[in-house]
Amino acid sequence: MSAIPADLRLASPWRSALPAVVALVVAIALIYRDTLMAMVDVWSRSDTFAHGWVVAPISLWLVWRQRERLAALTPKPAPWVLLPMGVLALAWFAADLVVVNAPAQFAFVGLLILAVPAVLGVEVARAILFPLLFLLFAVPFGEFTVQPMMEWTADFVVLALQWTGVPVYRTGLHFVIPSGSWSVIDECSGVRYLMASFMVGSLFAYLNYRSYKKRAVFMAFSLVVPVVANWLRAYMIVMLGHLSGNRIAVGVDHILYGWVFFGIVIFVMFVVGMRWADPDEPPAGAPAPGLGAAASQAATQRALAVLAGAAIVALAPHAALWGLQASERAQAAPQLQLPASFAAWNAVEAPAIGWSPHFVNPSLAVTRSYSGPAGTVTAHVFYYRAQNAERKLVNSLNGLVSHNERQWTVKRPGTVTVDLGGQAVTLRSAEVVGPERGSAVPREHLVVWHGYWVDGRFLVGDLQAKLAGAASRLRGHGDDGAVIVLQAAEATPEASTAALQAFAREALGELAAALERTQAQR
Incomplete structure (x- = not known):
């Protein structure tokens, strides 16, 4: 052979x-x-x-x-x-x-x-x-949808309660009905249902349809259904608690009932989808030579x-x-000391307020209060260096209040402009309102201004801060950045705004200089 x-x-x-x-x-x-x-x-x-x-x-x-x-x-x-x-x-x-x-x-x-x-x-x-x-x-991916979906859920529940004749008083994501108070928190946003539904819905569409049009329609269907289902779930939970005197659908039952309801919704979605299922593909040809x-x-x-x-x-x-x-890699830990005075503003003991900004895991956090002719202003500085996944200046978890905050509410977000010697600096503005303490005790009401500082510049947008941080690193200036938060709690919001305006004009320049000295100490 x-x-x-x-x-x-x-x-x-x-x-x-x-x-x-x-x-x-x-x-x-x-x-x-x-x-x-x-x-x-x-x-x-x-x-x-x-x-x-x-x-x-x-x-x-x-x-x-x-x-x-x-x-x-x-x-x-x-x-x-x-x-x-x-x-x-x-x-x-x-x-x-x-x-x-x-x-x-x-x-x-x-x-x-x-x-x-x-x-x-x-x-x-x-x-x-x-x-x-x-x-x-x-x-x-999808954490950015948590806040708007919480808002949508609260909107629907309040509207549905009103339609069914249940009196409701709403403040932000919190609302009160005769049987008790409720809050829409992260777990109520429905994002987890949305992610799970879209994944299994896409898999179902691929396995059961040959037509790309059918697949696209069912995948879109799997995105809409969990959003609406979450609204109904939240309303159902509130009504079960209300009608039972808060004996059911609260605590752990709240989560359990939610997943049971979601499982039923997904099952129904698949049953409906199977009505238009296509036959399996024909077998493949012979192996390649x-x-x-x-x-x-x-x-x-x-x-x-x-x-x-x-x-x-x-x-x-x-x-x-x-x-x-x-x-x-060899950067030292940042050191920042806020001045004892800014022109007519002198450091004083911080007023007793039950609120503080929610900025997670900064390299350094410094807070100091100042009293001046226009009132009292508290300055918070959150400094970030050697940023990573856990420590970063622009973070979806950062904000004036946390997503799970049930007491304090942010209202009237906007922007303000401060004139610093001919240079216009834009900051974000908002009002932060405290919890109800009874008719005899007024609610705490703060006016808050805040903005980013990156490589010698004040910035207001998240994207601006990200791009400025990248440019700073490429220039060899490091990834240092800070958030400056100014708060005032005068007798009226107008008085608080006037105090912040006066303080910002005289203090922002020196605050920026202090931050630049800290950055130079790398």
């Missing part, structure tokens, strides 16, 4: 392509491990995003279901995909530079997705497009070349960031 020539021996084209794409995915995960671990940390501590743990296993299972279809395809590396991978790597660098988690995490997951067409080709990626895009559900030894070797070389190029693209922004961080 004669031997078969080497160039006629056939090898599966997947023999080299599959290890190459696995190696690239692992390499990207290791290079971006800090971003990956930040995602894992959120999955572990947040009920809203706990579904992140099952996203990757579901995606792999969906790919496995397509194994016969994939076997009929021939993997062909697409080097041009390195260009969009480079764009995503730059996006990750920009997001990490300003410590914005979600865009950095989307960029990381995007790199994992593009690894498939880069090594296996566009045709293969198209065959498993949904399983690849399903990985985007692993990104903990094998390659000769020479062709197989050439395919392996192409896959390895793309793998190396993609690894370099993924590593490049890290090299730049590591160089930038090396110059910031």
Whole structure:
């Protein structure tokens, strides 16, 4: 029996392509491990995003279901995909530079997705497009919707109570009915129901519909249903408590009833969706023909070349960031001392007020009160240095009150302008109102101004502060930034505003100088 020539021996084209794409995915995960671990940390501590743990296993299972279809395809590396991978790597660098988690995490997951067409080709990626895009559900995204969804829930519950004849008095996210008081907090926003519904709804649409139009309609349906269902759930909880004398639907029952109701809603949504389900796809064709030894070797070389190029693209922004961080690593802890006086304003003992701004995990927090001809003003400075996922100047958790605050309410948000020697400085303004203390004791009523300070500039917008922080780091000035909060509680809001205006004109310049000295002490 004669031997078969080497160039006629056939090898599966997947023999080299599959290890190459696995190696690239692992390499990207290791290079971006800090971003990956930040995602894992959120999955572990947040009920809203706990579904992140099952996203990757579901995606792999969906790919496995397509194994016969994939076997009929021939993997062909697409080097041009390195260009969009480079764009995503730059996006990750920009997001990490300003410590914005979600865009950095989307960029990381995007790199994992593009690894498939880069090594296996566009045709293969198209065959498993949904399983690849399903990985985007692993990104903990959507916290910005918490506040508006809390507002919508409170609006609906109050309106529904009025429609059903229950007297209700509302203040912000708090409302009182004859049987007791209720508050709409983070857990009542419905974000967790929205995230879960959209993920399982998208999976249901992919598995049961062949039409892209049907899939899109059902996915949109899975976004609308949990929002409306959460409104009904909140109203149901309040009414059950009201009609039972607050014996049911309170405490732990509140959460339990909510999930039971949500489970029923999802079941009904699936029952409705099954009425338009499409038949399964026909079986795939025959496996792709094998390659000769020479062709197989050439395919392996192409896959390895793309793998190396993609690894370099993924590593490049890290090299730049590591160089930038090396110059910031030896920064000392910030030291800030507010002056004892500003012109006619002299330091006094802080007035007894049960409110303080809610800015989490600053590197340094300093508070001092001043008395002057126009009244008393308290200045809070929250200073941030060496910012990271837990400590950052612009944070969705930061604000005048926390999301779970049940006593203090923020009203009339807006902006004000202060003239500092011909330079106009814009600050945010609001009124912060305390809890009811009975008819004989008036509610505390504060006027509050606040704004960011970054690299010598006062800024009012979150995006402005982020961009200014990135520019400061690139110029070698570090990532230092601060929030300045000024509060006054005079007899009337007008008097408080006048006190803040007078204090800001005389004190903001010296406050900025003190912050610049602190930044220079890096």
